[in-house]
Amino acid sequence: MSGQSTVLEVQDVTRTYQVSHGLFGGNKELRALRGVTLSLKKGEVLGIVGESGCGKSTLARLLLALDKPTTGDILLDGRPVSKTKTGIISRKVQPIFQDPYSSLNPRKTIGSIITLPLRVHKIGNAASQREAMLEIMDRVGLSTRFINSYPNQLSGGQRQRVAIARALIMKPEVVICDEPTSALDVSVQSQILNMLQDLQVKYNLTYVFISHNLAVVEHIATRVAVMYFGRIVEQAETEAFFRNPRHPYSQALLGSVLTPDPELGVPDPDLGTVFPDPLNPPVGCAFHPRCPKRVTVCDQRHPEPTGDRDDFVECHLFGPANS
Amino acid sequence: MIDASATAVAVKPLRAQTVLEVKGLDVRLPTQSGILHAVRGVSFDVALGETVCVVGESGCGKSMTSLAIMGLLPNGAVRTADRLAFSGKDLTGLTERQMSDLRGDKLSMIFQEPMTTLNPVYTIGDQLTEPLFRHRRIGRQEAYEKAEAILERVGISGAKRRLGQYPHQLSGGLRQRVVIAMALMCEPQLVIADEPTTALDVTIQAQILHLLKQLQREFGMGMLFITHDLGLVARLADRVVVMYAGQVVESGPAKDIFERPVHPYTQGLLRCIPIPGRTERGGRLGAIPGMVPSLIGGIEGCSFRSRCPAALPRCANETIELQDLNGSHSYRCVLDAAAGNDAWKRNAGSMEKTA
Numbered sequence: 001m002s003g004q005s006t007v008l009e010v011q012d013v014t015r016t017y018q019v020s021h022g023l024f025g026g027n028k029e030l031r032a033l034r035g036v037t038l039s040l041k042k043g044e045v046l047g048i049v050g051e052s053g054c055g056k057s058t059l060a061r062l063l064l065a066l067d068k069p070t071t072g073d074i075l076l077d078g079r080p081v082s083k084t085k086t087g088i089i090s091r092k093v094q095p096i097f098q099d100p101y102s103s104l105n106p107r108k109t110i111g112s113i114i115t116l117p118l119r120v121h122k123i124g125n126a127a128s129q130r131e132a133m134l135e136i137m138d139r140v141g142l143s144t145r146f147i148n149s150y151p152n153q154l155s156g157g158q159r160q161r162v163a164i165a166r167a168l169i170m171k172p173e174v175v176i177c178d179e180p181t182s183a184l185d186v187s188v189q190s191q192i193l194n195m196l197q198d199l200q201v202k203y204n205l206t207y208v209f210i211s212h213n214l215a216v217v218e219h220i221a222t223r224v225a226v227m228y229f230g231r232i233v234e235q236a237e238t239e240a241f242f243r244n245p246r247h248p249y250s251q252a253l254l255g256s257v258l259t260p261d262p263e264l265g266v267p268d269p270d271l272g273t274v275f276p277d278p279l280n281p282p283v284g285c286a287f288h289p290r291c292p293k294r295v296t297v298c299d300q301r302h303p304e305p306t307g308d309r310d311d312f313v314e315c316h317l318f319g320p321a322n323s
Numbered sequence: 324m325i326d327a328s329a330t331a332v333a334v335k336p337l338r339a340q341t342v343l344e345v346k347g348l349d350v351r352l353p354t355q356s357g358i359l360h361a362v363r364g365v366s367f368d369v370a371l372g373e374t375v376c377v378v379g380e381s382g383c384g385k386s387m388t389s390l391a392i393m394g395l396l397p398n399g400a401v402r403t404a405d406r407l408a409f410s411g412k413d414l415t416g417l418t419e420r421q422m423s424d425l426r427g428d429k430l431s432m433i434f435q436e437p438m439t440t441l442n443p444v445y446t447i448g449d450q451l452t453e454p455l456f457r458h459r460r461i462g463r464q465e466a467y468e469k470a471e472a473i474l475e476r477v478g479i480s481g482a483k484r485r486l487g488q489y490p491h492q493l494s495g496g497l498r499q500r501v502v503i504a505m506a507l508m509c510e511p512q513l514v515i516a517d518e519p520t521t522a523l524d525v526t527i528q529a530q531i532l533h534l535l536k537q538l539q540r541e542f543g544m545g546m547l548f549i550t551h552d553l554g555l556v557a558r559l560a561d562r563v564v565v566m567y568a569g570q571v572v573e574s575g576p577a578k579d580i581f582e583r584p585v586h587p588y589t590q591g592l593l594r595c596i597p598i599p600g601r602t603e604r605g606g607r608l609g610a611i612p613g614m615v616p617s618l619i620g621g622i623e624g625c626s627f628r629s630r631c632p633a634a635l636p637r638c639a640n641e642t643i644e645l646q647d648l649n650g651s652h653s654y655r656c657v658l659d660a661a662a663g664n665d666a667w668k669r670n671a672g673s674m675e676k677t678a
Contacts, residue, residue, distance in 0.1 A: 051524035052495070155614060156381075185380040185551065190595035190608035197605065212525060215554075219597035219604060242599050256529035258554030259598050262577040266532045266558050275494050 006078075007173055007206050008063065008093075010038040013072035015058055019279065030278050032058040033069070034230035039309060040174065045200065045207040047221030047238065049214060049253065053278070055230040056210045060178045063208060065089045077173075091121060094167035098179035100159030104151040110162055111147035117170045136165045139202075140195060157188035161195070168199060174206045181216060193220060214257045218242050223310065226250045229276050229286040234313045246313040248293045285316065293317060342513045342545040343369040343392070347405035350387050350396065357619040361387040361400075363569040367562075369545040371512060374536075376548040376556040376577075379566035380592075382615055385549045388566070389515050392547075393432055394422040410512060428458040431506040435518040437498035441490040447474075447501055448486030454508045473504045478534060496527040503535065510542060517549040532559060553596055557581050562651075565589050568626035569618055571645065575652030585654040585663040587631045625656070633658060633666070 015033040033055045040046055050056050061067040062074060065081050074081040081089060094117075097103040104113055111133060118129045137144060140161045151159055160180065167175055180196070181189040197220060200207060211217050217224060217238075224241045226234045226249065234247040245251045252269040274289040276282050282289055288298035297316050305312040306319050350362035362384040369375045377385045391402045394414065407414045409430055414422070426432070431454075434440045442450060451470040455461050461469075467486060474482035477500045490498055499519065506514055516535070520528040532555070539546055550556060556563055560577040565586065573586040584590045594609025602608065613630035616622055625631070628638040638657060645653045648660050656663065 051526065186553065186592060186595045187380060187611035190597075191610045191612075193597070194607050194610060197607075214525065215597045215599055218599040219602060219608070238604065252526050254599075256525040257599060258529070258552065258558050259601075260554050260557035260581050260593065260596065262557045262560075262581045264558060266536050267529050268533045269526045269529045271526055271530065275496075 004041040004043055006039050007042050007076070008038075008040040008208075009075040009078075010036055010059075010063070011073050011075065012037050013059075013062060013069040013074060015055075015062060015067070016070045028279050031281065032230055032278070033062070034281075035072070036227075036230075036232055037309070038225065038232065038235075040206055040208065042173070042206055043200075043204050044223060045209055045221045047217035047224045048208065048210045048227060049212060049217055049224065050227030051212065054227040056227055057178060059227075060095070060176050060208070060210055063174075063176050064093055064095050087121065090117075091170055092172055093174045093176060094170055094172040096160075096163050096167050096175060096177045096180045099183050100156055100163050101151075101183075103163055104159055106151050109148050109150060110142070110154070113151070113162060114165045114169055117166060121170070123170075132169055133165075136169045139168070139199065140165045141191075155188075156184050157191060160184060160188075160192055164192075164196070164199070168203070168205075171203065172205070174208065176208045176210070178210045179212070180209075182211065182213065189216075196220065214253060215259070226253065229278070229281070231286070231314065233287070233315070236311050236313075240311075246318060247287075247315050248291050248317070249287050252292075285314075340371045341368050342371050342410055343547065344406055344408040345388075345392065345404065346407070347403075348388065348391060348407060349401075349403045350384070350391050351401045352387075352397070353399050354619065359619050360621070361569055361618060362391060365564075365566070365569075365571055366405075367564050367571065367574060369513060369547050371545050372539065372543045373561050374539065374546040374548060374559055375562045375564060376550060376560035377564045377566060378550055378553060378556045378592075380551060380615070382568075382618070383566040384569040384618075385551075385566050386517055389432070389517050389547065389549050393426060393430070393515060394419070395432075424458070427454040427506075428509045429512045431509070431511040431514050433502055433506050433514060433516040433519045435521055437495055437502050437522065438490075440502050441498060443490055445489075446486065447488055447490065447493070451486070451501070451505055451508060454505065458509050469508070470504075473507060474501070476538070477501075477504045477507075478530075479504075496523060496531065499523060499527075499531055500534070503531070503538075507538065507542065511544055513545045513547065515547045515549070518551070519548075520555070521550070521552070528555075553592060565592075568615055568622065570626060570655065572627065572656070573652075573654040574645075575648070579652045583652075583664050584667055585648065585652075585658070585660045586627075586656050587633050587658070587663070587666075588627050589654075590663075590667050591630075591632075633663075 013033055013036045017030045017032060018027045019030045020027055036059060048056055062069055065086055076089060076092060115129045115133050118124060118132060142161050142165060181192050184192060209221055221238050224236060224238050225232045226247060228249050234250050245254050252271050255267050256269050270292045271290045276286050284299040284301055285303050288294045295316060303314050303316045303319050305314045307313060346366045348362055348365040352359040352361055365388055367375060377388060379385045390396050396402055404415055448467060448470055452466040455466045470486060471482045474485055479485055479497060479500055520531050548559060557577060563574060563577050563580040564571055565573040567588050573589045584593060591609060591611040597608055611630050616626055624640050625638040625643050628634040635657060643655050643657060645655045647653045
């Protein structure tokens, strides 16, 4: 996939929120993203994994231009997002959210939900919009009898198909999928995953696939980025990552995946319960309080990324010789 | 590993003693469009020291089964059973008062959401000691000492300080540990856990499950685990009960269910999940087409037949009973077990990575 043009570039982005700390406590800074750099080539599927509170969803919001970075910039087709009109961004970047129950307006019909993006952007007339709707409904496997139904008449899987149809009707370049299958049953999850994969090939889409389910990420992603506490701590090609995860946190994540092997028993990830407080970030590597492999330097200096842009690990164990 | 002295207290020669018997459990819920038959003739049992997992998709009746056992069904629901016994004691005849004497004492439950199971206006210490004050004659100081000991046992550091804290001061993983500690306060014989780790991150899920397994070895209690996660079931269960549309469609030892599944639904579920290193990356996952039938009114014939790849004409009108395979493994299907197994192996072979 190398040689393809870069669609989306995230350059050392940080996002800081001001959190009120009681009446006399004043405001404190919560650093949700602490310097994230990413680049996404056309046709790639980038899986982003990490636990709740690591900044995955903040990053998704920034990529969708629903929020602005505190510092750093995001480039879409080489143009900074901060200097681009939201209308232009939303033509190229579309979201699929986790919960198909709250992401669809309960008072609009399915047909109206799916065609809304076309109407907002004033693309085509009523007839061509209807045609586009029928085509996309067919693609995502939604029967046309749902056109006049309301979301509450649909099952979870069908609703997620509606959300996907709405995202794809604009023929976007990038689709940000934020946990698109975690609210669904396994048999429905596999249908949606198969479909997302078919559509990706069909329209040559670029996905950012955010998930906490590593098995799903392994299945669909071409590259994996592991986030911890607002930073990407490891990035690698999917196959290399699953063969040889380097960061101790990646290893713990991978070790915690419960594959259906009855002989193996429950794994013990050997991590402590000391979670970093985003209001008082630990000195040095953010993972050191839980890391089973920490060395002396870990609580003193922040590790520098080792490797290149698309394949790196941020850990002292891999850094240049520490003195 | 736990040393022998620690386990000696709990695991007496009771290992094989049945602590929960469920036979022919039925739950009916009145709805606007008719009676919803949520649980239809479910039978299984749990022994001390054993983990039984009930697995199925949403709406299959697994949570209703657990609530029916605890006597916590919603208002208006009707529970009937041929036998529902806890430690040999019949639960169907108990009054609400007697049932509540049992809950939180010898029979306890862990719910899914650690955010909503804890009361936000009481301290951890107050909530942990509540079951002791309710079920035991115990002094305040002794109760708090016990609470502190249990908190340490579930891996919470600075237990004494935590007792005075409120739930919002704890992270999700710690809260779930507190909920587990609460369930263990009175040394229960059976813990029913309904998706206790679904809301947690994978690393924390593994930690919590590991802890539960360890505590089970220590206390010797039986565990009934309700979940939709097949990976978790494989790693945790001694025996598995697969539910579909309110019925048990297959049950047996975990090894049998995962290596030699017979029922087309169990096989279908197992094909749906991607497994790192085994399912072909970017390849197609198995899928179960169609939808779960409505449970309002009766279902004639096999409830899975509309989605079943191997359905026969007779599946539509015959009542299909559970068939015993080898004394421990049973399934609800007209198919011959050997034929079912062959179909599984053929498919499994084609799904393995060829590289």
